[in-house]
Amino acid sequence: MNHRHDRQPQPQAIDEDVATHVYLCTGCPLGCRLEVDAVDDEVVEVRGFNCRKGDRYGRQEHLDPRRPLSTTIWIEGAAIRRVPVRTAEPVPRDQLVAVVEALRGLRIAAPVKRGEVVVADVLGTGIDVIVTRELPAVGQRDHLTTGQDPPASEA
Amino acid sequence: MPITGQLRHLEADYDVAIVGAGPAGMAAALGARARGAERILLVDRDAEPGGILLQCIHSGFGLHAFDEEITGPEYAQRYLEQVLEHDIDVLTDAYVMDVGPGGRMKLMSPTVGVTGLDARSVVLAMGARERTRGAIRIPGDRPSGVMTAGLAQRMVNLDGYLPGRRAAILGSGDIGLIMARRLRLEGVEVVGVFELLPHPSGLMRNVVQCLDDLDIPLHLSTTVVGIHGRDRLERVTVAPVDDGREPILERSWDVDVDTLLLSIGLIPDAELARELGALFDPVTGGPVVSGTMETTIPGVFAAGNVVHVNDLADWVSREARVAGEWAAALATGARRPDEDVRLVPGDNVAYVVPHTISRDGTHTVSFRVKRPIHGPTMLRIGEVHRRKVRAVVPAEMVTLQLAPRMLEGWSGAVLRIDAVPAEAVVR
Numbered sequence: 122m123n124h125r126h127d128r129q130p131q132p133q134a135i136d137e138d139v140a141t142h143v144y145l146c147t148g149c150p151l152g153c154r155l156e157v158d159a160v161d162d163e164v165v166e167v168r169g170f171n172c173r174k175g176d177r178y179g180r181q182e183h184l185d186p187r188r189p190l191s192t193t194i195w196i197e198g199a200a201i202r203r204v205p206v207r208t209a210e211p212v213p214r215d216q217l218v219a220v221v222e223a224l225r226g227l228r229i230a231a232p233v234k235r236g237e238v239v240v241a242d243v244l245g246t247g248i249d250v251i252v253t254r255e256l257p258a259v260g261q262r263d264h265l266t267t268g269q270d271p272p273a274s275e276a
Numbered sequence: 277m278p279i280t281g282q283l284r285h286l287e288a289d290y291d292v293a294i295v296g297a298g299p300a301g302m303a304a305a306l307g308a309r310a311r312g313a314e315r316i317l318l319v320d321r322d323a324e325p326g327g328i329l330l331q332c333i334h335s336g337f338g339l340h341a342f343d344e345e346i347t348g349p350e351y352a353q354r355y356l357e358q359v360l361e362h363d364i365d366v367l368t369d370a371y372v373m374d375v376g377p378g379g380r381m382k383l384m385s386p387t388v389g390v391t392g393l394d395a396r397s398v399v400l401a402m403g404a405r406e407r408t409r410g411a412i413r414i415p416g417d418r419p420s421g422v423m424t425a426g427l428a429q430r431m432v433n434l435d436g437y438l439p440g441r442r443a444a445i446l447g448s449g450d451i452g453l454i455m456a457r458r459l460r461l462e463g464v465e466v467v468g469v470f471e472l473l474p475h476p477s478g479l480m481r482n483v484v485q486c487l488d489d490l491d492i493p494l495h496l497s498t499t500v501v502g503i504h505g506r507d508r509l510e511r512v513t514v515a516p517v518d519d520g521r522e523p524i525l526e527r528s529w530d531v532d533v534d535t536l537l538l539s540i541g542l543i544p545d546a547e548l549a550r551e552l553g554a555l556f557d558p559v560t561g562g563p564v565v566s567g568t569m570e571t572t573i574p575g576v577f578a579a580g581n582v583v584h585v586n587d588l589a590d591w592v593s594r595e596a597r598v599a600g601e602w603a604a605a606l607a608t609g610a611r612r613p614d615e616d617v618r619l620v621p622g623d624n625v626a627y628v629v630p631h632t633i634s635r636d637g638t639h640t641v642s643f644r645v646k647r648p649i650h651g652p653t654m655l656r657i658g659e660v661h662r663r664k665v666r667a668v669v670p671a672e673m674v675t676l677q678l679a680p681r682m683l684e685g686w687s688g689a690v691l692r693i694d695a696v697p698a699e700a701v702v703r
C-alpha cells in the first residue's frame with residue numbers, strides 16, 4: 122500500500138490545541154500529501170502542497186469537504202426503468218449516504234427534461250436534486266429514436 | 277427537446293458516414309458539418325445515441341468541452357442536441373455489417389432493413405470494450421456473480437438491479453472505482469479493490485472520492501487467484517504479488533463475496549478496422565492513424581477509444597472532431613496533407629497518437645507514460661518541443677500541442693516522445 126491510501130483525517134497531537142490532519146490533493150497527478158494544522162475549525166497552516174491549488178484544497182477539505190453526487194431513481198412510463206439524477210451542487214461528504222437513501226424510494230413519471238428538479242432542498246442542505254437525462258413518455262412514439270415498439274411500462 | 281425522429285429512409289450515398297454515436301461519433305459528425313460535408317450519417321447499434329455516456333451517471337464530464345462539470349447523460353444530450361440542430365441523419369438500432377474498400381457500407385436495422393450505401397469518408401467511432409475474465413485467466417469455478425464493472429454499471433444505472441450484496445473488485449480502473457462508490461451508496465458491502473500493480477490504475481480523484489471517502493480498502497500489488505462457488509459466487513482467493521507480479525500463494529487469503537467486478541482495462545473495439553486490413557498499433561490495440569486521424573486505409577478515419585483508450589470523454593470528442601473535419605475535407609475534394617513525420621514512443625512512453633503528422637498542421641499529440649514520475653517531469657517531442665509538468669502517471673493521458681512553428685528549420689523524419697524526470701534532462 123502506498124501513501125495515497127493513508128486513512129484520513131488522522132489527527133496527530135502536536136501540542137494541546139493544534140492537530141494535524143492529512144488529505145490527499147486531487148488537483149493534479151502529483152497527488153500531494155497535504156498536512157493541515159488546525160485548532161478545531163481554524164486552519165493554522167497547510168503544508169505539503171506544490172502549488173496554490175493545494176493550499177486552497179487543503180483548507181476546503183478540512184472545513185467543508187463536498188462531493189458531487191449522482192444516483193438513479195425509478196421512472197414510470199419511459200423506455201427505461203431508471204432515470205439518472207444528481208445534486209445540482211456538491212453535497213457535504215458526510216451526507217452522501219443519507220441523500221442517496223432519501224432518494225431511494227422515489228418514483229417519477231415520464232416525460233422528464235434535463236435539469237428538472239425532482240427534490241428541492243434535499244435533507245435541508247439547500248441543494249436541489251435534478252434530472253440529468255431527458256426521457257419522453259413511451260406513448261410519444263415520434264420522440265423515440267428507436268423504430269421498435271417500446272417495452273411494456275413498469276407502472 | 278425531443279430526441280430524434282425515426283430515420284426510415286437512407287440516402288444512397290453520404291459524404292461522411294460515422295459508425296458509433298458516442299462522444300466520438302457525435303463530435304465527428306459536428307466536425308464534418310463544420311467543415312462543409314452535406315450528407316452525414318451517424319449510425320449506432322443501441323436504441324439511442326450516447327453510447328457508454330448514458331450509463332456513466334457520475335460527474336466529471338464536460339470540463340474541457342463545455343467548461344462546466346456535468347454527468348455522462350448530460351454530456352451526451354448536449355452533443356445530441358447539436359447533432360439534431362445540424363440536421364445529421366441518425367440511425368439507431370443499426371448494425372454495421374461491413375465496411376468495404378472505397379466506403380461501401382452494409383448495414384442492417386429494423387427500420388431500413390439490410391441496406392448498402394456509399395460513403396466518401398467513413399469515421400470509425402465504436403469506442404472500446406472491457407477486458408473480461410478470459411483475458412487474465414483466473415483459475416477456478418464459473419459461477420454467476422463474476423462480471424465486468426461496466427456491465428454492473430449498466431445493470432445498476434439503466435436497469436435498476438443490484439448485482440449482489442457483497443462485492444470485491446479486481447482492478448483499480450476508473451469504472452471499477454466508480455462502481456465501488458456506486459454500489460456502496462446503494463447499500464452493497466464492498467469489501468475491497470484488488471490491484472495487481474503497485475499503483476492505482478484509475479484517476480487520483482476517483483481513489484479519494486470513491487474509496488477513501490467510503491472507507492473501501494485498496495489492496496495494491498494484490499490479485500485474485502481463485503474463484504469459488506457452484507452456481508453463485510461464494511468466495512474469492514486473493515494473494516499479494518512479488519516484484520515480477522507473480523502471486524505469493526503462501527500468503528493468500530479468502531474473501532466471502534457473492535459478486536466480483538472486473539475492472540481490468542479496456543481494449544479498442546476495432547474489428548471493422550481489422551477486417552479492412554488497417555495497420556494496427558500493438559500497444560494501443562487500435563489502428564495506426566495520421567494527424568488527420570485517417571487509418572492506413574484511405575478514406576477510413578478513426579477516433580476516440582477505438583484508437584486508444586482515453587481517460588476523458590472530452591479528449592475523445594476533441595480528437596473525433598479532427599477526424600470528422602478531415603473526413604469532410606477529403607470527401608469534398610481537399611488534398612490529403614503530406615504526413616512525412618513519424619511520432620514514436622521514447623523514454624518512459626508507452627504509445628503516441630497520432631502515429632504520423634504533417635509539418636504544416638497544428639496537432640494534439642496524446643500519449644501515456646509507462647511508469648509514474650512523482651515529481652517534476654520533462655516532456656519532450658524530439659528536439660523541437662519540451663514542456664515541464666509537475667508529475668505524470670500512467671492513469672492520466674498526457675497531451676502536447678505541436679505547432680508548425682516548432683518544426684521550422686527542422687528537417688528530420690522521426691520525432692521521439694520522452695517523459696523523464698526533469699533533473700535528468702541534459703540540455
Ligand code: SF4
Nearest residue numbers: 146148149152153175
Ligand atoms: S498541490 Fe498542486 S501540485 Fe500538488 S497535487 Fe495539488 S494541484 Fe497538484
